[in-house]
Amino acid sequence: TKHFVDMNSDSPTKIVKLIQLSEQFKAGFKVNVKRPVYAANLFFENSTRTHASFYMAEQRLGMTVLDLNMATSSTQKGESLEDTVKTLQALGTDIEVIRHSQNGWYEAMVADKSFTTSLVNGGDGSGQHPSQCLLDLMTIYEEFSYFKGLSIGIIGDLAHSRVAKSDAQLLHKLGANVYFSGPKEWYDESFTPYGQYVENIDELIEKLDVVMLLRVQLERLNTNSVKQFKALDYHTQFGLTKARLKKAKQQAIIMHPAPVNRGVEIDSDLVESPQSRIFKQMANGVFARMAILASLLDEKGLLQEDLNID
Ligand code: CP
Numbered sequence: 001t002k003h004f005v006d007m008n009s010d011s012p013t014k015i016v017k018l019i020q021l022s023e024q025f026k027a028g029f030k031v032n033v034k035r036p037v038y039a040a041n042l043f044f045e046n047s048t049r050t051h052a053s054f055y056m057a058e059q060r061l062g063m064t065v066l067d068l069n070m071a072t073s074s075t076q077k078g079e080s081l082e083d084t085v086k087t088l089q090a091l092g093t094d095i096e097v098i099r100h101s102q103n104g105w106y107e108a109m110v111a112d113k114s115f116t117t118s119l120v121n122g123g124d125g126s127g128q129h130p131s132q133c134l135l136d137l138m139t140i141y142e143e144f145s146y147f148k149g150l151s152i153g154i155i156g157d158l159a160h161s162r163v164a165k166s167d168a169q170l171l172h173k174l175g176a177n178v179y180f181s182g183p184k185e186w187y188d189e190s191f192t193p194y195g196q197y198v199e200n201i202d203e204l205i206e207k208l209d210v211v212m213l214l215r216v217q218l219e220r221l222n223t224n225s226v227k228q229f230k231a232l233d234y235h236t237q238f239g240l241t242k243a244r245l246k247k248a249k250q251q252a253i254i255m256h257p258a259p260v261n262r263g264v265e266i267d268s269d270l271v272e273s274p275q276s277r278i279f280k281q282m283a284n285g286v287f288a289r290m291a292i293l294a295s296l297l298d299e300k301g302l303l304q305e306d307l308n309i310d
Contacts, residue, residue, distance in 0.1 A: 002299035004292050005106040005121040007170055007236040015137065015170065015182060016153050017309050021291040022138045022284065025060075031294050032287040032304040033062055037159045039095040039293070040088045043122065044075070047099055049282055050131065051120045057289035061297070066093060081105060089117040095296060096120065103127035115161040118296045126220065127174060132257050134168035135288035137174070139281050140210060143253055148175030151207050154195075156214030156265055159186040161220075163257045180205055182214070182238050201238055205248045212255040213240055213265040231264045240266040240273055245275070253277045 001135050007015065021029075039058045043051050058065045066088070070076075075084055085096055099122035106124065109115045123129045137147075144150055148229055152171055158164045158180055168191060171178050178195030181204050198204040205211065216234065218226050235241070240254065254266070254276045262268035265284065271278055298307040 002296055003106065003110050003119040003121075004130060004296060005110060005119055005124075007130045007133055007166065008128075012174055014309060015174065016110065018134055018288075018291050018295065019138050019141050021294065021307060021309065022134065022288045023142075025294075026284070026287040026291040031297070031307075033297065034304055035304055037061075037063045037095070037297060038066065038093045039063045039097065040068060040093045040123075041097045042068050042070055042073075042084065042088075043099045044070045044081075045099045045101050045123065047122065049285055050099060050129075053282070053285040054120075054122060054131070054289050054293075056286045057293055058097075060286070061290055061293055063095075063293070075220075082109060082297055084110060085115065085117065085119070088257070091114065093117055094300065094302070096295065097122050099123045101125050107244055112289060118300065120292065120296070123162055126165075127162050127164065128166045129162040129257075130166055130232040131289055131292055132163050133170050134292065135285040136163070136167050136212075136255065136257070137170060138284045138288050139255065140171075140253075140279050142280075142284075143277070144209065147171065150176045150209045151179065152176050152210040152212060153179045153181060153198075153201075153204050153208045153213045154214065155181045155201060155240075157186050157216045158182055158191060158214065159188055161214045164191070167212070179208070185235075202244065202247065205244055208252055210253055210255060211240060211248060213246075213260075215257070215259060216261055217263055231261070235264055235267075239264060240270055242267055242270065245270060245273075248275075255281060258282065 053288045061269055095118045097120040103125040104127055106119050121130055154164050168178050172194040180195055181201045256278050260271055295309045297303050
């Protein structure tokens with residue numbers, strides 16, 4: 001069974017094909033399923049963009065969607081994620097889109113060949129967020145048409161960010177120059193293979209083609225850290241202010257996976273500024289997720305068309 005749980009083992013050729021397929025869907029490309037296809041969405045952690053855009057993508061691909069409310073599911077009675085997925089598989093679902101707080105929730109199920117349903121990672125704790133990664137790559141590719149040599153700064157709450165991990169690994173693989181900035185205590189050595197840490201954002205910003213900001217994830221900080229966190233201080237030291245943006249290249253773009261803490265990571269006015277691609281990222285998310293789901297349907301032999309992704 002093919003799954004989409006991270007993009008780390010994907011070749012640059014496959015990644016570019018997925019970006020191109022996302023663009024084809026954006027241009028109106030349609031696929032036809034050979035039989036009714038059923039997708040289940042299981043969001044154990046909060047979500048607006050990922051959940052809604054997977055739902056849109058599933059609908060646009062002609063799937064029937066079981067959109068489960070995990071707060072009222074039998075997981076609340078102690079049923080495990082594995083048994084929940086086995087149950088949905090027994091009911092006849094073909095694809096499960098899952099967001100869960102546990103890093104690597106998918107690992108045992110991917111290794112277990114009795115799972116014939118396809119697992120899609122909608123974000124695992126502070127692990128990976130591969131569908132966000134694809135929509136981010138799509139947005140960067142639309143702007144520049146290449147990755148090699150682009151300077152991309154990922155700035156903010158790196159330690160808790162699954163987006164930072166997925167994006168840094170893939171951008172490095174595609175030949176971009178990746179830089180990290182933000183509070184030193186939120187940087188860890190696991191990022192070192194993928195790019196360079198520059199604490200002073202004012203030094204970094206001048207060289208960037210992409211200024212990618214991360215949300216400060218107060219829900220993942222311990223109580224003491226939340227008490228000590230000063231939004232204004234963070235904004236002054238690491239936030240994208242209007243004055244800082246003036247130091248960046250005129251063609252530099254601003255990205256943020258959202259939700260945005262306006263006035264913390266970024267000056268609120270800059271969210272809708274001409275250099276911002278934040279809402280474009282969200283729009284692209286539907287097409288990137290169509291590409292992910294269609295590539296799985298293709299692998300499962302459920303499409304009339306041959307997408308030729310692998
Ligand atoms: N970017 C992102 O994953 O947003 P949601 O948490 O709203 O899905």
